[in-house]
Amino acid sequence: MxxxxxxxxxxxxxxxxxxxxxxxxxxxxxxxxxxxxxxxxxxxxxxxxxxxxxxxxxxxWAFNTVPQAGLNGRVxxxxxxxxxxxxxxxxxxxxxxxxxxxxxxxxxxxxxxxxxxxxxxxxxxxxxxxxxxxxxxxKGGPLHVTGSQSDNPVREIYLEAAREAQFRIREDFNAEEQEGLGTYQLTQKNGxxxxxxxxxxxxxxxxxxxxxxxxxxxxxxxxxxxxxxxxxxxxxxxxxxxxxxxxxxxxxxxxxxxxxxxxxxxxxxxxxxxxxxxxxxxxxxxxxxxxQDHPDFVFGFTSDAPHFAGLSFSGIARIFKGIAQYRRERRGPMTSNVAECGGFLKTRPDLVLPDIQLHFCTAMVADHGRKPRWGTGFSCHVCVLRPKSRGSVWLQSADPLAPPAIDPNFFGEEADLDTMVAGFKMTKRLLDAPALKALQKTDTVTADVRTDAQIRDVLRNHVDTVxxxxxxxxxxxxxxxxxxxxxxxxxxxxxxxxxxxxxxxxxxxxxxxxxxxxxxxxxxxxxxxxxxxx
CATH class of the missing domain: 3.50.50.60 (FAD/NAD(P)-binding domain)
Structure with missing residues (x-):
């Protein structure tokens, strides 16, 4: 040995x-x-x-959870x-x-x-x-951190929408304070x-x-x-x-x-x-x-704007052009982390800390990308940052090669669903700002969602991990x-x-x-x- x-x-x-x-x-x-x-x-x-x-x-590893009672029994x-x-x-x-x-x-x-x-x-x-x-x-550590090299103009559109919706712009999410919207730094080097x-x-x-x-x-x-x-x-x-x-x-x-x-x-x-x-x-x-895990909901929109990835003739052409640019310059669409923008917000003004986080994505993301659909578009995640729900992990058998049983217990505490409802509304405020509204062709998830009861239903039917x-x-x-x-x-x-x-x-x-x-x-x-x- x-x-x-x-x-x-x-x-x-x-x-x-x-x-x-x-x-x-x-x-x-x-x-x-x-x-x-x-x-x-x-x-x-x-x-x-x-x-x-x-x-x-x-x-x-591509693990699955046990059925989630708070998500209508979904796995x-x-x-x-x-x-x-x-x-x-x-x-x-x-x-x-x-x-x-x-x-x-x-x-x-x-x-x-x-x-x-x-x-x-x-x-x-x-x-x-x-x-x-x-x-x-x-400076000089093993983990390289930089801004996105995708050169996607949608980042400026996102920031304009944030200003229109009267959200604070944050240049650095890792400094003294966190609250605000902006563009993310990434663990990348040379694209x-x-x-x-x-x-x-x-x-x-x-x-x-x-x-x-x-x-x-x-x-x-x-x-x-x-x-x-x-x-x-x-x-x-x-x-x-x-x-x-x-x-x-x-x-x-x-x-x-x-x-x-x-x-x-x-x-x-x-x-x-x-x-x-x-x-x-x-x-x-x-x-x-x-x-503990961050329960997350994803808004999705189709769009004809030339900024987004997806399965369409224009989207596929953009991918091939992006591959060529990536090989030449290590820049462009192939360097994108998809979730290029986002930020941290408080759903109530009396909160000391932000309680939701956004990830704005330059592609439509349905079921973690496992359900691709024809067309190009964008999506926006919103998650609860400090959930009260607690789950567990246990053995399904003594077989060491069998996956563990995983139960995040999403929405096990009603307070998490309440926070997500508020986060849904706040994110919708950003997505309805003129700069982002102009990019939307169809709303693929929430077009008919109006009341709090409907919001709760769509959350229970779509929320999963981030x-x-x-x-x-x-x-x-x-x-x-x-x-x-x-x-x-x-x-x-x-x-x-x-x-x-x-x-x-x-x-x-x-x-x-x-x-x-x-x-x-x-x-x-x-x-x-x-x-x-x-």
């Missing part, structure tokens, strides 16, 4: 960051296990190819990245950190070291921002996607002898000696292999698969595990609980559902840590990729500090 100081399970945003930073010390050996491939081909690096991954199973879709970079290799590349109050809230829950002042240095250290500078931004793997792992796979990367290696079980994690069992093709961790096993499988692996290994609610014939190693009932699941290995103190402490160590066990979005006690107000990379950066520093004192 090969041995390393650290074995990191999962090459997503958190796993790439922590594995890379730990392996900066040539005296520390790190193995990174990833169930998918290397994700270093054109499908990943070309932003315009995103739809090939989100809508199908290319580099994507939801949960795309998750499979390959080095994880979901940062298939996402819409929007660079958002969340509001400073989110992290101060974590600290108030007893998670010392996780206030905004504590985490800002790690956001900055990870970042190489080509456009923004000052106290909130970093190409810049995943966590491109920044943290790919450059060092052949240059660091102490960094060992195994792809197509799906972890099936954590190995224990008593209460100490000593390694990982994994499948690679038809082979079952084991790898030893001299110091720690670090789980970075994400909000669904980190709790799944813990439960498969006997860590979780003992009674629930016993029903699958899994012997309890440590009773930890919070594993898989506290699932891809931000967190919280299932909750960080906390004096909390019966806490799975990890503020150092991200799993309670009741030794040599086992979780480093991914599952540790978030509460969902942040925004996209979760940049915060997950921050978690990886901070975790590496905490581990290094422990090594120095051990």
């Amino acid at each position: 090969e041995s390393f100081d650290f074995v990191v399970v999962g090459g997503g945003s958190g796993g790439c960051a922590v594995a890379s930073r730990l392996s900066e010390d040539p005296g520390t050996s790190v193995a990174l296990l990833e169930a998918g491939g290397t994700d270093d081909n054109w499908v990943v690096t070309t932003p315009g190819a995103m739809i090939l991954m989100i809508a199908g199973k290319t580099n994507n 939801g879709y949960q795309p998750r990245g499979k390959g080095l970079g994880g979901s940062s290799a298939i996402n819409a590349m929007v660079y958002i950190r969340g509001h400073k109050a989110d992290y101060d809230g974590w600290a108030r829950l007893g998670n010392s070291g996780w206030s905004y002042a504590d985490v800002l240095p790690y956001f900055k250290r990870s970042e190489d921002n080509s456009e923004l500078d000052g106290p909130y931004h970093g 190409e996607r810049w995943s966590a793997a491109r920044g943290y792992i790919h450059p060092f796979m052949n240059s660091r002898a102490n960094l060992h990367v195994e792809t197509n290696a799906q972890a099936t079980r954590i190995l224990f000696e008593g209460k100490r994690a000593i390694g990982v069992e994994f499948r690679q093709g038809k082979d079952v292999k084991q790898i030893r961790a001299r110091r720690e096993v670090i789980l970075s499988g994400g909000a669904f698969q980190s709790p799944q692996l813990l439960m498969l290994s006997g860590i979780g609610d003992a009674a629930a595990l016993g029903k699958h014939g899994i012997a309890s190693v440590h009773h930890l009932p919070g594993v898989g609980q506290n699932l 891809y931000h699941p967190v919280g299932t290995c909750k960080m906390g103190t004096n909390d019966p559902l806490a799975v990890v402490d503020p150092k991200l160590r799993v309670y009741g066990l030794e040599g086992l840590r979780v480093v991914d979005a599952s540790i978030m006690p509460n969902l942040i107000g925004g996209n979760t990729n940049a915060p997950t990379i921050m978690i990886g950066e901070k975790a590496a520093d905490m581990i290094k500090a422990e090594l120095r004192t051990s």
